[in-house]
Amino acid sequence: MTASAQSLSFELAPGGALRGELRVPGDKSISHRAVMLAALAEGTTEIDGFLEGADSLATLAAFRAMGVAAEGPSAGRLQVHGVGLHGLNDPGRALDLGNSGTSMRLLSGLLAGQRFATTLIGDASLSRRPMGRVIEPLRQMGAHIEATPEGRAPLGLLPVERLQGIDYPLPVASAQVKSSLLLAGLYAQGETCVSEPAPTRDHTERMLGAFGYSVRRAGNRVCLSGGGRLVAAPLSIPADVSSAAFFLVGASIAPGSDLTLTQVGMNPTRLGVVNILRQMGADIAIERPRELGGEPVADLRVRAAPLHGIAIPQEQVPLAIDEFPALFIAAACADGETLLSGASELRVKESDRIQVMADGLAALGVEAEPRPDGMRIRGLGAAGLLGGGEVEAHGDHRIAMAFAISALRAAAPIRVEDCANVETSFPDFVGLAAAVGLPITELRDVERQA
């Protein structure tokens, strides 16, 4: 059973303020990559700050099924005994990656050059998401990949003797596709190069470097050569800025808020949410900037501030791609109009995040016009309040958390349906959010029927 098949809803009392200090769980993108590279490295990797969410645990389970021994995770600590680039074993069964697009796309590349076959499957949402974007370039590298006629999972990766490096211009700005090809490139003859139309998160490149693998970047092009080796290195994973985003927005829109988010990842390729919120007038102070495990981190102190609508700059879109559900709530509470364009990728995430957010905002009385590649939102202004009511998260973790924080500026209670997948990226969201002042309770199906 997938997480979204269980029925979980959030109930929120209107109003409240966020105060105090909070460390949100470890970065999801980095946690996936930590498991993958640690598994392929020579030696034992000690990881701390690992995200114990369903998505990164699905990646870990996949490597365990391929014979990688690991202890943990427990309290964010995970020890992975690497098997080397050629040490993975045939899992003997399909690898179920649940709700996780990152797992499926990165593993497609990592497993395309193995000498055994693998099948990658996922839940209903993941089985709807486009995989052609990795299948096509991986086939150019010589991979044998089977998929549905629409290019979707289940994916069958057939054994190949060797892949061939390619020089690939990404048609969409996607860190998952870039990373998939770089991971395939570890197994390819010659050089694999990927150029991106706009900068995307660079955790794969950074972590390959930390494991001693040479990665060359020139402008928007990143290259590596196959046939090297990865050497285990300790990893500390920062708090996930994508999870912090809900609190950055929540504290900005809720009068009286003063919240400090600690040890947040500040990689410039992830900072769109901070840049966009600041441009909207948010009061976010970056305190104690420092380094953690090859990634910049800082504490973020956010205080309530009146926000105003903006036209979101194009270059910020890939840098905030997962934060738009939260940013749409900020826009709904801002003075004036916010316009997002160039973000059609939002339609192929865990849900169609443009349509689902537009529907939920409309249910709460906000004028939100979905567009093919974005959204126009008329904000309620500093004195305005969202209506209460019921909204559907459609099993999408980020939609569920975005509407949860929206209640901080609502006039009446909000109920968010189909929230179980919050577990994929933010275990104990409810407990941590409640501890800093979000008036949230969760209702499981059985409780609702009682």
Ligand SMILES: O=C(O)C1=C[C@@H](OP(=O)(O)O)[C@@H](O)[C@H](O)C1
């Ligand atoms: O590489 C990654 O870890 C991710 C890249 C992004 O996806 P795309 O590559 O599809 O933009 C993002 O939406 C996803 O949550 C995580």
Ligand SMILES: C=C(OP(=O)(O)O)C(=O)O
């Ligand atoms: C899009 C997301 O993740 P993934 O692509 O890994 O499912 C996300 O976490 O918002």
